[in-house]
Amino acid sequence: MRNPFARYPKIGLAFFYQKAQEVYTSRLKKYLRKLPLPIKKFLVSLDMRIRQIYACLYQFKISKPFISLEKFTRVYGFKIITLASKYLGVLPRPSVFPTEIGERRFISLKKFTRFCGFKIITLAPKCLVVLPRPFVFPTEMGERILLQHSRCKLPSVYVSKIRDATIYGDTNMTFAKNHIIHNDLLDPKKVFLFEEYREYITILPSSNRALWGVRDESPLFLPVAASFTDSGAKNYAHWITEVLSKICLFCAEPRFADIPIIVDNGLHENIRESLRLVVGNNREVIFLSPRHAINVGELLLTSTAGYAPAGFRKRQDPKYPLSFNTFGLQAVRDLCVKAATSSDATSRNKLIAFRRSSKTRPLLNQEEIYHVLEAYGFTLVEPGSMPFLEQIALVRSAKIIVSPVGAELTNIMFCTPGTRIIALARDQVHSGIYYWQSIAFPFGVNLLYLFGQGENSDVHSGFRVNTQDLHQVLDKFLKPNSSREKVMLSASTF
Template sequence: MNKREELVPPSGYYRTFDEWADMSAMKGTPSYLETMSLGRRIVFQPPVGLENPPHWVFRKLSSSVIRERHGNVAVIPGGKVCGIECDIITPDNKLIGDYSLEWKSHPSNRSIWKMDSLPQLHKSETPVAVLALKDSNIYYHWMMDVLPTFHLLKQSGIKPYTYVINGKASAPFQFDSLEMLGISRKRIVLSHPGLHISSPLLVVPRCIGRFRSRWSIDFLRRELMTSSGIKPSAGKDRIYISRERASKRKLLNENEVMNVLGSRGFRKVHLEGMPLTEQIRLFASAEAVAGPHGAGLTNTVFCNPGTRVIEMFSPRLVHTCYPMISGLLGLKHYYLVGTGDKPPEYVDVHDRHADIRVDVKELVRLLDLAGIR
């Protein structure tokens, strides 16, 4: 391929990786999709609250047959990754539709088609992994959706040198966690408009499915806590995760809440700016964790079985993600829905910006129910 051909935009697209893999096998240049972790059937354990019956979100999930997510690794010999959206281009110069930050839009309606020519091509001589995820700057999604893909890569036996991540949304904790996994900053490439890399072995690991998995939690605990030698501090801590520095989902009557929690041995913590190793140690040392629904509760993956978790929700956003983690890990999860107008049952307005106000008398009752005195 000459330099002129290298800069030509894709000549078409495959809707899915599977479609490309079938075509590549017929052309004698096989790519393949390798399933690395199979999702087990799991039973959702609803958290304990004051409501009778429990909130419909938890009732619905606990009555469903669900499987934890599985993982796979797409392998593309001679593949390319291009642009800020991390478009994947096959050796026959076609776009793979379901592998891009723009995967929700139809393959025919992508930004790459607006380009007259592609950026200058950089030819890597080593395997390149693409770990692009739209919300990877959100701590929960980085920890639960991106980092577990390193487990998939390890299972596959492929050892990339370069890792491409979403450059549209990056955060310091990403580099801290990658450093803990042995990936130095020089091996990380943030996607950008001028990105265009070919590799003799381009790999795209992905977690597939809605419900997070125990294997993901085990990987995080093993690689970020045990392998790093992080041990709990002496004594048992009770912590309240504050969101007063956040731009959304603030606990509006936090002072009242802290008066109650403080009387029961809780201390307020701000996780923003706290080194990742200290966050891990903090949660590994906790016997009780309380806080409004937010990314800080992701760190409960480092708690010990039996740790009590108190999660506070707005009536406009009640979510199952952290009760799911608690159920998989053996934590005791309790929940309190705040005051305000409640949408009708089975209507999920999913208002991620809704602030929270809780009834402190109900909080006292919930703490008593949890045995936190």
């Protein structure tokens, strides 16, 4: 394509970049009339790229947009290209500013496997999960809970063999044949990725293409391996439900007994303990750090067993699935419960309350709430400070557990059937409440949400729980003759 700037060597591209920010002002409209048509089209398209960048900056919660291209380039460390004595920051849009990696097709593992004609090995069949509407208090909040999430079809969990692939730490994206491969439950037009928040990738949803912004100049090489790196691996909830469930199904397959696996480096000790429990002592485990890569001659890639996105591009989609393959969760539960033997597990008479130290979704009046719980005989514990197997033994000995929503609540999947869970959450009813229901319900655990007043509209902001509401719920739960409706899992293959 002929360079539209060839006739204007004294004018740098940075000049047009700055002018493009004023495309819709009257001053620039007058200026555009004097320019050739190719440059007009270029400025309009460049303005659209700038709008995408501003939207991206807003999503990353950057308080002040960049003032100049020079400052933006310096702050974000983009490369500089000298052209006509002007500077040009290489922005995340290769069709305008080409980079070494370039733009690639963004494709699901299922479509890529079909495209390349690879064979798959099924680890777990498809399943249909039917979830009841969660119990809530105050009861009027239950009318606002959407029923669209109550029925979820989840794909089978399978292994695909991909030749000459590249993987990076801190992401489950896979690179092969000029494609970026994502999991089958990800819809790039609806959800944000953790990789976008961390500025690893730029997604172009309308064209199903993406630009990867990380490059390892000296990647390692392995002839064969299985990859289980994930952007959410360092979060306990995402690890147990999305990563460990896949590893458990993979390691249970005899054909993969000698295959080394790759996981993220920097995992919490409890996460490492759960990994050792599933993998055993005879399998090689390779820990891959963020922004580092491994080239694999034959990569065994396991499809997703469940997926919870980092966020939504517009508003929370009421039909977006937030559930997990029950066969994967069951495999993890059976293995961990068998290892966590405890003499206290038979009594099941403990009243336990979880403390949270996280700054995400904090319980603002937690000391007041904890005083109430202690008066009812609850024992306050902080699961994050306990070894993994001790956490499982603890929840299996519990009769009632009270906890703010958070990663610690993942342990309810290890509870004995019939255990009652009171989850403290903010009063924003959305599909996220089915996240914990999908973990509790398959194993006969009764979950009730006690809603509190949110600090602001942000779903991750702090909230306060009314102590009178807590008194009413506890009085009902602790009555000797009180009983609640028992629920059973409805899961079947189709």
